[in-house]
Amino acid sequence: MSSELAVPSQALRFVVVGALAATTHWLTAMLAMQWIVPLVANIVGFCCAFPVSFAGHFHWSFRGHGALWLHALPRFAAVALSSFAGNELLYAALLAWTPWHPGVSLFITLLVVAASTFALSRGWAFVKRH
Numbered sequence: 001m002s003s004e005l006a007v008p009s010q011a012l013r014f015v016v017v018g019a020l021a022a023t024t025h026w027l028t029a030m031l032a033m034q035w036i037v038p039l040v041a042n043i044v045g046f047c048c049a050f051p052v053s054f055a056g057h058f059h060w061s062f063r064g065h066g067a068l069w070l071h072a073l074p075r076f077a078a079v080a081l082s083s084f085a086g087n088e089l090l091y092a093a094l095l096a097w098t099p100w101h102p103g104v105s106l107f108i109t110l111l112v113v114a115a116s117t118f119a120l121s122r123g124w125a126f127v128k129r130h
Contacts, residue, residue, distance in 0.1 A: 017056030025049035062126035075125040
């Protein structure tokens, strides 16, 4: 038996980093909702979670892809912003059409958007440029 710990799969690393970023997003938004409306609080949460997400994915989830941070950052920003646009639309719909608490709606929204973010990050944002 090897004395080294097994390195978790890329998908598992993505889930761990994503969970940290989503927790940052959700907690920040919940705190901000004490002073501002939920859709604006969601923007604040996204802005606080973005650096957590980028740093974690660049340094851990996709570290073997060989992308330089200078190339990966604008690509990941494009992925994150497009994913956030979907996030905001879905969140607005859930706020308008369900009786759920804003925190529950945001949690569901964050889960739904995560899969597309993984696919775009893995296939484009953190790929080494030739």
